[in-house]
Amino acid sequence: MATALSYADLRKQARQLENEIDLKLVAFSKLGAGIKSPNNGGHSDTVPLLSGEDTFEAMSLEIEQMLNKLTQVNERLSEQPVSGAAMLHTIQRHREILADLSRDFRKTNSQHESRREREDLLRGSNDTFRSDGVNNRRDMYLKESQHIHNSDHLINEQIAIAVETREHLTSQRQTLKKLQTRFNDISNRYPIINSLINRINLRKRRDSIIIGLVVAFCTILMLCYTFS
Numbered sequence: 281m282a283t284a285l286s287y288a289d290l291r292k293q294a295r296q297l298e299n300e301i302d303l304k305l306v307a308f309s310k311l312g313a314g315i316k317s318p319n320n321g322g323h324s325d326t327v328p329l330l331s332g333e334d335t336f337e338a339m340s341l342e343i344e345q346m347l348n349k350l351t352q353v354n355e356r357l358s359e360q361p362v363s364g365a366a367m368l369h370t371i372q373r374h375r376e377i378l379a380d381l382s383r384d385f386r387k388t389n390s391q392h393e394s395r396r397e398r399e400d401l402l403r404g405s406n407d408t409f410r411s412d413g414v415n416n417r418r419d420m421y422l423k424e425s426q427h428i429h430n431s432d433h434l435i436n437e438q439i440a441i442a443v444e445t446r447e448h449l450t451s452q453r454q455t456l457k458k459l460q461t462r463f464n465d466i467s468n469r470y471p472i473i474n475s476l477i478n479r480i481n482l483r484k485r486r487d488s489i490i491i492g493l494v495v496a497f498c499t500i501l502m503l504c505y506t507f508s
Contacts, residue, residue, distance in 0.1 A: 287360045287367070290353055294374050297350040301381050304343050305388065311336050312392035336392065343385055350378055372444075379440065383433070390429060397422055 285293070314332070357371050401418050 285356070287357070290357050290360070291370065291374070294350060294353045294357065297346060297353065298374075298377050298381065301343060301346050301350065304339065304346065305381065305384050308336075308339050308343060308385070309388045311339060312388050312395075340385075340389060347378070347382055347385060350381070354378055375444075379437075386433065390426070394422065394426060 311332070354371075354374050357374060360367075360371075362368050362371075397418075401422075
């Protein structure tokens with residue numbers, strides 16, 4: 281039954297998933313920002329942290345599954361026969377929304393992970409007087425890891441842009457090939473037209489030469505008459 285979905289059905293399903301994921305991401309971001317450190321305030325035995333972390337992980341898995349489903353819907357939309365520029369723009373817009381949602385999801389996950397690691401580093405500083413050097417190294421590793429993550433994300437975006445540009449250029453090239461093939465077919469089908477056009481061009485050039493000679497001759501006669 282899934283393979284029989286029409287373009288309208290797929291588009292409706294994509295919009296529904298986009299709205300649901302957007303709402304989930306808002307709650308997901310608030311949840312990630314609200315989870316506190318286990319030893320915040322020094323009461324590690326009384327603060328129930330597992331529930332917050334478990335809820336965050338469960339929601340992360342749910343959103344990831346929804347994004348995968350939306351990706352599949354977008355792929356099936358791309359397989360639909362394009363009937364015009366409006367349809368092509370709509371499919372492209374759904375791709376952009378998917379990219380934005382995926383970027384927000386990764387950003388929230390990254391921020392939560394960085395916050396948790398930072399809190400772990402701060403909590404570890406209370407365990408020993410010699411922990412300052414360790415924390416500095418961990419901060420350095422954390423910043424380096426974040427830098428690598430940001431670079432990887434930027435590279436993925438550039439690759440996606442390059443792929444879309446290549447697809448667009450390929451589509452234009454195919455269109456030009458079709459036009460060229462059509463012109464060649466017309467020329468081959470009606471050779472008399474080509475012959476007639478060539479004759480007209482030759483006659484135009486001949487008439488231009490004759491007119492030029494006549495003008496030159498008349499000019500010479502006028503000059504001779506003037507100076508005689």
